Amino acid sequence: MAWTVEDLRDLAELLRAHPEWREPLWALLASEEVRRMPERMERSFQRAARLILALYRAQRQHYKEFIAHRAETDRRFAELAEAIRNLSESFAIHRAETDRRFAELAEAQRRHYEEFVTHRAETDRRFAELAEAVRRLSESFAAHRQEFLEYRAETDRRFAELAEAQRRTEESLAAHRAETDRRFAELAEAQRRHYEEFVAHRAETDRRFAELSAEVRALAEAQRRTEEILQQVLLRQEQFQRTLDHFGQIIGPITEEHMVQALQEWIAQQGGTLLTPVVSITLDGLGEVDGLARARLPDGREAWLLVSAKAKVWARSITEFVERILRHPEARERLQAQGVGDPVLPVVFGRALDHRALEAAQRARVGLLIGRQGMLVPPALWSLSEGKPLG
Incomplete structure (x- = not known):
């Protein structure tokens, strides 16, 4: 007698009623490669997650160092705003390029994740179909052994096809992982070059700040000498003003005395x-x-x-x-x-x-x-x- 959909439904009901039968039946139906597939996929995901987390932490540390140094540079070079603006524009261009590369990486990761989600959905759908078939098979197993054996052969064939599809998927994932590792290596190399440029710029900044500090100290010394000279000038000016005041106290009354005499003579003449x-x-x-x-x-x-x-x-x-x-x-x-x-x-x-x-x-x-x-x-x-x- 041939297996029907009702037979598979009966088998599924038996498995729900007796959960302890599922593991032996799965061991009987599924190959070792299929049973280990979720574990391998989980290890692959964990490895990718560790790589992404390490890269994120390194990038975050470098970005923190850059933010701290940029704040120090802004404080020191407030008077050199034009040069800093040019440097900031160059860095903004570089950061835009870095953001573009990250966006490309994120887009590639998004596409790969969508492909993986699609494949996982397809796998889940096939497992659901298999579970439904196993359920129906279990319900009619006692009365339809021969048909069950034929169905098992068909199931094995389909599992073989599934295993082949899984193999191809793993190969695709391996190729994608290799490409991802290559891109991560390129990104790490770019990050290393950027950090070297940053270190060189910081050294140049420190050197220029040291030169500026020396000039400021020289200017302060010149200002100190100027203030000393100014104090001497002010002192001499005060002495000269006292001399003028003393002279005015002498010459003023004499001039006014001559003025009174000349005024009286002129009025008399008139x-x-x-x-x-x-x-x-x-x-x-x-x-x-x-x-x-x-x-x-x-x-x-x-x-x-x-x-x-x-x-x-x-x-x-x-x-x-x-x-x-x-x-x-x-x-x-x-x-x-x-x-x-x-x-x-x-x-x-x-x-x-x-x-x-x-x-x-x-x-x-x-x-x-x-x-x-x-x-x-x-x-x-x-x-x-x-x-x-x-x-």
């Missing part, structure tokens, strides 16, 4: 009269009027004399007197607060004269009184409230 003593007045940080007096002019009008006294009169002496006193709003307000009103006669007094001061006094319409030479440029009447000459 037929006028000084109504108040000639005094000096300070404008609270805005400057100082060296001579201030109220006078009656020859025509009977009264005016205020505003005098700036200098040892030697320069053109800038005229300009500073006009800008800082006669036209400066705050200076005019403070003079008015002291009781000085319109009109005023501005005069610059000096014991010596620069030739350019004559033209400056004429343009500014300010009096120029020089020691024994007298009034070289007569003063014009000014409006203190408006800060400009009258008429």
Whole structure:
């Protein structure tokens, strides 16, 4: 009698009811090569996993070293950003190439894994078919021994075919493993060259940093010497300023004394009269009027004399007197607060004269009184409230 699908189902039910029969039946049906196939596949997977893990750990260690060194390099070469940028671009190109190679390796691994998954699914499907057949065979084994033997022969043939397919699969896996090992070797060699380039770059970086440190130390030494020279200059400047202050304390009163005498002589020559003593007045940080007096002019009008006294009169002496006193709003307000009103006669007094001061006094319409030479440029009447000459 021929075996039917129902017979195989009955055999499968017997195996489910008696699990202890499965191992003897499997030993009877399956060859030694087929039984050891999962163990060999597991060893192959473990070996590949160990290789990938070793490569990953080495790459991660190298990447950590690179990250630490790049941080140190960025800190040291903050002033050399352009050179670092160029180096970073070169490294980015190399890293992109490395990423591309890893992507190719990952793609190859993905395709091989898909092929393996497909093969495993096919194997599982065939084992499922075999299990279903064994189950049905077991259910009808007692009544259909001869048909069972024929079916076993057919099963052996199919197992032989399966073993041949497995052999071809193992050969394919061996070839793939050899190709994978070759690619891993190439990747390791590329990683080694990259690390050697990295070590050479780090040595060059350290050398350049040492040169920069030497230059910085030389610069610091030069700066120290410059500071010492500057301290000496400041000391001499302070000594010179003290000398000037001492000289000013001597020459200032003498100049103001000559200014008062020359001013009195000029007023007398003009037929006028000084109504108040000639005094000096300070404008609270805005400057100082060296001579201030109220006078009656020859025509009977009264005016205020505003005098700036200098040892030697320069053109800038005229300009500073006009800008800082006669036209400066705050200076005019403070003079008015002291009781000085319109009109005023501005005069610059000096014991010596620069030739350019004559033209400056004429343009500014300010009096120029020089020691024994007298009034070289007569003063014009000014409006203190408006800060400009009258008429």
